[in-house]
Amino acid sequence: MSTKLRLVETIRVRQNLIITARERGKIVARREGHNIWLDLGSEWLAALIGYYSLSPDTPERDDRIKYMGLGIGGNRQLALATANSGVLNSDYGGTNNQTDTDPTITTLERPVRVSGGSGAPAAGDAWVVSVQAPPGHPIASQAVFQRVFTQLEVSYYPYLTVPLSEIGLFTSAADPQYYKNNPVAYDTFDTISKTVAVELEVEWTIRVG
């Protein structure tokens, strides 16, 4: 999916998000579409571009997009029976109501760990992970944030098959060890089952203009 920031009267932030799943190098699933720039993202930008005080100039916010996180929530979850049973239900329980048309969303609905332990959230868990730095700029008014989730990320014992269906983009204000961070952009997509055989490549483009 791609996000476009329109800087006329209202700067519209539109995005393209492409999620590609590969198994031993072969593409086995691909999701492409437009995600939603959240109200939290608009508030972040409004605080980012000016100063809190002048002389000396003090920014109001100085965090930038840094992390990506995945989940099994969202209303596009097609494997509800899997998501709502066993260890996924006990460790990543919740509802599947969030849409990618609601800008008031404040968290992933059912976030999953990228790495760490199991059971209740604990120190050492990574719920969001860094995107590639610097972002790509295929044209000057686009920023592309990429992340490859490797075979052993997300799907590790006891989560051997994780039916992913939501994703968020987070700023550096997020705490990777906290499971309910606030994203600036969100998408829910038709389920991709992440197993130890699957590598997930995410390419999130934000467009200005």
Place this chain on the structure above:
Amino acid sequence: MRDNVVIKVYESGKLVDIRTGHNVWLSYGKVWMTNMLGLASYDPDVPEETKRVRYMGVGIGGNRQALLSTVNSPPYSTYYPGTNLQNKEYPLNPVTEHLERPVCISSAGAPPVAYAADPTAVWRIDHPNLFYTHLAPNEMTVHAIVDGSMGDVVYGPFTEMPLSEAGLFLSDAVIDQPFEDAVAYYSFGTILFNIKVRLEFIWSVRFGS
């Protein structure tokens, strides 16, 4: 859609006019905004871009200048020569990068003639006559005051100034340089500015999906 630029015109302290309209976001602003999103490197986190909206400038250019015979005659044509072609509705012909005919806010002596170098010249509104608010969570609003009673703009040979354009500038804009790149541009029907007039610009940059 709600207008994003409001100009309140006060004469001898009394509100006599309110202008409203829409700005255009320029190429420089789009690229800057894109670069504000991400980090160049991590640990420590280094932003790709650190400049922020910092200044506002005014001018007598733009295609909405109603007093062309005045601005194309001395002393205006002597001190602030130029054309009146810039069109905020279509900023590509001619390409709009800065104010077309910026005017000096103040300087040690008379205004520089024909944009000659003058290290004492101040071409943009600065703190404390510029400050920020958030009129809504998703917007950053610049408030800028141009005050004739304080000698802004109308000094030297000028007792009146037919203002017709304004721009927003980043923190790297050099204050004594007239033609710095703007991020946003607004042209408006002429406001005849004099020592009794105070203008309050209320310029919102609004974000949304």
